Amino acid sequence: MPPFLSGRFWRAVFTRTRGERLWAGHRRASGGPGCRWDALAGADVLRAEPDRFGGISVPLERFRALDRLDAASFQKVLQAAIQQWRSEGRIAVWLHIPILQSQFIAPAASLGFCFHHAESDSSTLTLWLGEGPSRLPGYATHQVGVAGAVFDENTRKILVVQDRNKLKNMWKFPGGLSEPGEDIGDTAVREVFEETGIKSEFRSLLSIRQQHTNPGAFGKSDMYIICRLKPYSFTINFCQHECLRCEWMDLHDLVKTENTTPITSRVARLLLYGYREGFDKIDFTVEELPAVYTGLFYKLYHKELPENYRTMIGMD
Amino acid sequence: MPPFLSGRFWRAVFTRTRGERLWAGHRRASGGPGCRWDALAGADVLRAEPDRFGGISVPLERFRALDRLDAASFQKVLQAAIQQWRSEGRIAVWLHIPILQSQFIAPAASLGFCFHHAESDSSTLTLWLGEGPSRLPGYATHQVGVAGAVFDENTRKILVVQDRNKLKNMWKFPGGLSEPGEDIGDTAVREVFEETGIKSEFRSLLSIRQQHTNPGAFGKSDMYIICRLKPYSFTINFCQHECLRCEWMDLHDLVKTENTTPITSRVARLLLYGYREGFDKIDFTVEELPAVYTGLFYKLYHKELPENYRTMIGMD
Numbered sequence: 174m175p176p177f178l179s180g181r182f183w184r185a186v187f188t189r190t191r192g193e194r195l196w197a198g199h200r201r202a203s204g205g206p207g208c209r210w211d212a213l214a215g216a217d218v219l220r221a222e223p224d225r226f227g228g229i230s231v232p233l234e235r236f237r238a239l240d241r242l243d244a245a246s247f248q249k250v251l252q253a254a255i256q257q258w259r260s261e262g263r264i265a266v267w268l269h270i271p272i273l274q275s276q277f278i279a280p281a282a283s284l285g286f287c288f289h290h291a292e293s294d295s296s297t298l299t300l301w302l303g304e305g306p307s308r309l310p311g312y313a314t315h316q317v318g319v320a321g322a323v324f325d326e327n328t329r330k331i332l333v334v335q336d337r338n339k340l341k342n343m344w345k346f347p348g349g350l351s352e353p354g355e356d357i358g359d360t361a362v363r364e365v366f367e368e369t370g371i372k373s374e375f376r377s378l379l380s381i382r383q384q385h386t387n388p389g390a391f392g393k394s395d396m397y398i399i400c401r402l403k404p405y406s407f408t409i410n411f412c413q414h415e416c417l418r419c420e421w422m423d424l425h426d427l428v429k430t431e432n433t434t435p436i437t438s439r440v441a442r443l444l445l446y447g448y449r450e451g452f453d454k455i456d457f458t459v460e461e462l463p464a465v466y467t468g469l470f471y472k473l474y475h476k477e478l479p480e481n482y483r484t485m486i487g488m489d
Numbered sequence: 490m491p492p493f494l495s496g497r498f499w500r501a502v503f504t505r506t507r508g509e510r511l512w513a514g515h516r517r518a519s520g521g522p523g524c525r526w527d528a529l530a531g532a533d534v535l536r537a538e539p540d541r542f543g544g545i546s547v548p549l550e551r552f553r554a555l556d557r558l559d560a561a562s563f564q565k566v567l568q569a570a571i572q573q574w575r576s577e578g579r580i581a582v583w584l585h586i587p588i589l590q591s592q593f594i595a596p597a598a599s600l601g602f603c604f605h606h607a608e609s610d611s612s613t614l615t616l617w618l619g620e621g622p623s624r625l626p627g628y629a630t631h632q633v634g635v636a637g638a639v640f641d642e643n644t645r646k647i648l649v650v651q652d653r654n655k656l657k658n659m660w661k662f663p664g665g666l667s668e669p670g671e672d673i674g675d676t677a678v679r680e681v682f683e684e685t686g687i688k689s690e691f692r693s694l695l696s697i698r699q700q701h702t703n704p705g706a707f708g709k710s711d712m713y714i715i716c717r718l719k720p721y722s723f724t725i726n727f728c729q730h731e732c733l734r735c736e737w738m739d740l741h742d743l744v745k746t747e748n749t750t751p752i753t754s755r756v757a758r759l760l761l762y763g764y765r766e767g768f769d770k771i772d773f774t775v776e777e778l779p780a781v782y783t784g785l786f787y788k789l790y791h792k793e794l795p796e797n798y799r800t801m802i803g804m805d
Contacts, residue, residue, distance in 0.1 A: 244592070272604060275594035276560070282588040282610070290707060291607030292628070294598070297707075312608070313629040313709040314669050341781070353630050354701040354710065380791035381697070381773070384780065385670040391606060391613075393629040394670065396712065428801060435778050436789060443791055446798045455792045457697070457773070462751050464700065465657070473752060475696035475759055476771045476792075482762045485744060 219254045221266075227303075228265035229258050233274050234295075240274065248280035255284060255300065264303030270296050315394045316387075320348025321361035321402040323373045324444055330421040331444065332371055332404065333437075337417045344422070344433045346399060346440070356472055358459065361400040369419050370410030373402035377456030378474045380440055399440050401447075401456065424448065453477055535570045537582075543619075544581035545574050549590050550611075556590065564596035571600060571616065580619030586612050631710045632703075636664025637677035637718040639689045640760055646737035647760065648687055648720065649753075653733045660738070660749045662715060662756070672788055674775065677716040685735050686726030689718035693772030694790045696756055715756050717763075717772065740764065769793055 222230040231254075233239060239247065258266060268281055272294045278286075286298040290312040301307035323332035323346075333344040347368035351360040358375030365373055382397040389395070411419035427433065427441040447455040457474040464471055538546040547570075549555060555563065574582060584597055588610045594602075602614040606628040617623035639648040639662075649660040663684040667676040674691030681689055698713040705711070727735035743749065743757040763771040773790040780787055 272598040273595050275598070276592050278591035278594065279589050282591070287609050288588060288607035288612060291604035291612050293603050296604060296607050296612065310666060310705075311632070311669065312707060313632050314667060315631040315633050315712065316627070316629050317631050317710075317712070339782075343781070350626065351630060353627065356701075357699055378697070380789060381694070382787050382789045383673055384785060384787035385672075386785070388783065389626075391628060394633075394667075396631065396633070434781050439778075439789065439791070439794070442798045442801070443794055446794060462755075465659070465750050466655075467704065469700060469702070471698050471700035473696060473698045473755065475755070478755070478759055478762060482758045485758070 219250065221254070221258070223263075224267075226265075227263060228267060228309075229263045230267040230269065232269045233277065234269070234271045239277070244276055244280045247277050248283060251277075251281060252284055255302070259302050264301070265307075265309055266300040266302065268298040268300075270298065272296070313393075315396045316390045317351040317357070317360075318348060318395060318397045319351060319357050319360035319364065320346040320397070320399045321365040321373060322346050322379060322399055322440055322444060323365055323369075323371055323402045323404045324424070324448070325404050325407070325421070326448065328421070329424050329448065331424050331427055331441065332365070332369060332409075333420060333422050333427060333433075334368060334411065334416045335418040337413075337415055342417060342432070343437075344427060344430060345437045347416075347419075348397075348399075357398055357474075358400060358472075361398075361402055365402060368412050368415055370406075370408065370412075371404055372406040373404045375459070376401040376403050377452065377458050379443055379455060379457075380436070382436060397436075399436070401444070401452070535566065537570070537574070539579075540583075542581075543579060544583060544625075545579045546583040546585065548585045549593065550585070550587045555593070560592055560596045563593050564599060567593075567597060568600055571618070575618050580617070581623075581625055582616040582618065584614040584616075586614065588612070629709075631712045632706045633667040633673070633676070634664060634711060634713045635667055635673050635676035635680065636662040636713070636715045637681040637689060638662050638695060638715055638756055638760060639681055639685075639687055639718040639720045640740070640764070641720050641723070641737070642764065644737070645740050645764065647740050647743055647757065648681070648685060648725075649736060649738050649743060649749075650684060650727065650732045651734040653729075653731055658733060658748070659753075660743060660746060661753045663732075663735075664713075664715075673714055673790075674716055674788075677714075677718055681718060684728050684731055686722075686724065686728075687720055688722040689720045691775070692717040692719050693768065693774050695759055695771060695773075696752070698752060713752075715752070717760070717768070 219231050220235060222232070224230055242250065255266065267289070268286060270277060275296070278296065278298065281298050284300070286300045289297045289299045291297065299309055301309060332347065334347045335342045335344060347365045348361065349364040351357070357378065362373055362375060365371055377400065378398060379401050380399045384395045384397070386392055387395040409419050409421070424441060424445055428438070428445055443455050456477065458477050459472050459474050461470050462473050535547050536551060538548070540546055558566070571582065583605070584602060586593055591612070594612065594614065597614055600616070602616045605613045605615045607613065615625055617625060648663065650663045651658045651660060663681045664677065665680040667673070673694065678689055678691060681687055693716065694714060695717050696715045699710065700713070701710045702708055703711040725735050725737070740757060740761055744754070744761055759771050772793065774793050775788050775790050777786050778789050
């Protein structure tokens, strides 16, 4: 979070007076004509943190005294603040509201704010003050599901399941949604184990599907990734809650069956191609690399790059 | 949305009495001891839609009369409803709240609800009533960014930019965040055009990066995808707002420069490998396929599959 811009920082009225009395005064005065409070309030009251993009960020949790404001008074305070920020050339306002202060959401909405996102115990609303349509960045747009194609090269068998709660009993790979912060490969290994009892390790990424306006994703987009996994346990102990059937099937049989989804059939064919002619033909392998700015690490997936291209030795 | 379970459907009290008088009666009575209203209200008042997962969905926008309830009275109504749903064995409650009815969020939070998500003009809160930790599906976890590696095979030149607002001026591929509902390849083509003025078409998907707890993604995960694009215009007219520099650079020079990000350097080497030995060595190509249940179409990306594996003719 950016540091307070201390020189230009708005003194909070209630810190000068311990709040309660003045807020009460504000409530009384706000109805009267020519009330000086409306002029004093606004940006003076809502401590705001400028960001480096020309916006302003208002974390309401800092101001417990706000709880004593009713919705109508808060709306007046916010309206005055918006005028102030607009006059300073601010292009956006971010309002961060703890869930127990949500009585301030509707008054903000009446002034044009809308939800940017909400999670757990807080919500964030935004108001665009700049020219033209909003250029504010959106929130997460995709859920990520991952399936594991667990293939045993020694027996040419592949692990498949039938879902319990589907209309059609089609063979598919075990899988499910990524948990927040979980790597693609880890989701595949975890979901395969939870559904089938089979332990495996990540080998490669085989395919990616993108699908939009998904009912199961609350209208958001869905990224569905199939990974190639190598098993290191073989005794099936499948989850009766999720699966109707689970078995090790000969890869040829999965390629030939009509009782499967188009994407499973396609990936089965890819695996047969890789099995016969080398998995390097079908794999995106993974590597961990450092991010330039954040100091975080990330996983990068692409076709295996021959060593001489990696190091550029002997290339020219 | 699932149909009303009409047989067991809760008659809304206010439809029997045109609401206003009864809500007023409720407000008066709710403070008194032994008030029959508290027993009558709850699930009777909040029309609920059962879902096929054992949960219950409550769309508050259906009930304009709720606007006349104060927060404390709403909390009592909701509390009684929860008791009812719990006694029926419901495992979860989904509360859908229009932004102008947000005064009901804090009272719901006091009963254990928290935000599942919010967007634009409504929020959704959930309460888990089942055994153990919540098994409710999460909301979107990833933003998706896409960059375009626009490579001209005739001249061996690649299109690169330097961002205007970064601390280090490193060469990279033009790109940006996907709009909601936008396909990966369309984002690449759009962002390349907006940043550089170059028109191009999608060829393949070259790499995927996954990174978590991204400050720029509001703490969510980031999926960053680099596509190979083929240019069909060549005169640069770059966005002065976003870019400091933009040029067609010899691919060899991009491979060799240190003034670039690790991922750009890696993809430049991949492109050089593909340029010399065939792009089929590095590409995930795309195809559109029909979804089994929804009737929607999706884009599927994987290594090109030889025709005989696709059709299975002459394979055995």
